[in-house]
Amino acid sequence: MTIRFLGITDKSSSFLTLQLQMPTPTYLVDLSQPFDTERMSIPPGLPQFSCCPIATVPKDGFSMQTVSLGSHSGTHVDAPSHFYADGKTIDQIPLSALVGSAVVLDFTSKQAKEVITWGDIEQHPQGNRIEAGVILLFYTGWSKHWASPGTIYWEHPHLSTDVAERLIARGVNVIGVDCPSPDESQFEPPWRFPFHRAFLGRGGFIVENLTNLGKLLQEPEIMVNLLPINLVGSDGAPVRGLAWK
Secondary structure (H helix, E strand, C coil): CEHHCCCCCCCCCCCCEEEEEEECCCEECCCCCCCCCCCCCCCCCCCCEEEEEEECCHHHHHCEEEEEEECCCCEEEEEEHCCCCCCCCCCCCHHHHHHEEEEEEEEECCCCCCCCCCHCCCCCCCHHHHCCCEEEEEEECCCCCCCCCCCCCCCCCCHCCCCCCCCCCCCCEEEEEECCCCCCCCCCCCCCCCCHHHCCCCEEEECCCCCCHHHHHCCCCEEEEEEECCCCCCCEEEEHHHHCC
């Protein structure tokens, strides 16, 4: 999709009015898990999400909350600085990188802790659509386990390291998963995360904890917006993901 700037006015020299022309979406899908203090999947040891009132309408005439969360809570983007001290931070990611045409690969046949290999991707019916610039989304079906009791959400399928290397070589710089991580989840050192290191280390970006990817399977042409909030200097940030056509 091409976004064209139609006009810029600057009457006061301090405000710019931008008009964007884009087609009216005929199909919208929310790709983000909800932030809910009662129902979230957050790894052990990481900050819990909280939303606490500091003013209420009955008492103060208006409502306001303080919100506290980790940079990798909920549906979020991992920036390269998540694993590399000199890597890009969230505010340095080009906006254009996280908005664009998406390809969804259905790997719901994979079981708990099973590996998705480059061979699996090459043999996938949609594998021939993987080209430079696409946003590649891995649908494992694991989002159905979000906020489930026990450890099932952390026993998700994961990607082999060579997938990171092959995708970057093909010009794919953004991947998303509907589970906690493209790596096998771990909760104690030594910290490995080989896919993260390979993909982020080559300038890629990772989106985790997506949902509703199954709703995109019947849409041959789909656009996604995976932009995070603009947290300066952060290694990750929440996303309100959206797919449309």
